[in-house]
Amino acid sequence: MDSVSVSSPQDGARLESRRTRILDAAEKLFAEHGYDGVTLRAIAREADVDVALANYHFGRKHELFEATFMRRAELLNRWRIRALDEAIASAAPEAPSVRAIMDAYLYPLLHGPHLSDPAWRSYYALVAYVNNSTEWGGKLMSRFFNPMVDRFIDALRKALPNAPEEALFWGYHCLSGALTLAFAQTGRLDKLSGGVCSSEDLEAAYTHIVAFVTAGFEQINLSVE
Amino acid sequence: MDSVSVSSPQDGARLESRRTRILDAAEKLFAEHGYDGVTLRAIAREADVDVALANYHFGRKHELFEATFMRRAELLNRWRIRALDEAIASAAPEAPSVRAIMDAYLYPLLHGPHLSDPAWRSYYALVAYVNNSTEWGGKLMSRFFNPMVDRFIDALRKALPNAPEEALFWGYHCLSGALTLAFAQTGRLDKLSGGVCSSEDLEAAYTHIVAFVTAGFEQINLSVE
DNA sequence: GTCTATATGTTGATAGAC
């Protein structure tokens, strides 16, 4: 159903199907300008296809948006679940540490072509937009990511046996907010730090976020509340 | 310059100036749908004024947007700086603790009418939108908030003498992301937690975020890096 | 699958009366 592959072998790898080109263009533009800031015409122009094709392949505009959001969400979920399973296996019979759980959650974001591929960077900015949007946040994030997140919360519950339920969920919310803002790469950090940090340095973001949120979660177990 | 007050005493407090009504309507709608998701006509309808008035009072659409963003930003900056100054004064001659600094940063968000006033809740959602937007984030957040944030980073620098500069800025980024997502009230947390937590419970958000980010910052001072 | 053509409505902005 999802034709991420090239349209036909003889074209060479450079020639993607028009359907995929629309998805790529939509991803880039939605990430930059949000849902309402992008027209189907702009997407068609960016993808170098006719305007009517977006409608033919994806139906209405919001369906194209959701298809764009879903494409990489499914990949990401698979990779994260696999990383979590590995963390659980290698810590068995003990529960994996908070740090190991955070690594499983964050490492797949950077592994593979992600850092150098501008399409993945666009996608992360798109997730930041969706996550913080009152229109999409509650719906899309929940639908596509919550089942995966449930598994991570469960692992945290075992790693932090004294933690109140409520604190686990708010802790995840802190993690989610910190992560999506960092990966949105808005350039604000560059200005705030006077050049010491770069918004585009996702490797640095990873390092600092893992340390920050690990301590944030571990504190939950200690608090009396 | 900013006529937040009522237009004339004899109207009674209920009758705001049309200019203020436009600002209020813009705040609500921009928070819900983002910049491009709102038309000047929708704002005029919500404010119950003529379409042409938005242009007369604020000029172009993006100028209205910036005026909306600025209005409460200036108040918030004042309150936060005052809270920080008080924390510094009451800890003197020592530097205030990380916890005290975080309290100064977060407490003004809830103090006063903020919790019960839907307009402030809208504003927080608007900040979340701006913060994570590739179009506005780097520009507007920096312009209106960075001078205030500089002062908080400076306080953190003194509270955490072993912290590398870079880690302080990334730490703030984590704080900012966690905070704005929580105050965006997207409803995701309600679903994720199966009703244990509520996105709208800003008091709970405050409690958990303060604890989470305080631990996140304190960890920086300990890490060898 | 792809494109041309078009229906039908909306957009931001302003000129000019009051």
Add this chain to the structure above:
DNA sequence: GTCTATCAACATATAGAC
């Protein structure tokens, strides 16, 4: 300050030829 009237541009969506 406020409103009426209007413009030129652009929006989504689809019907029907190829």
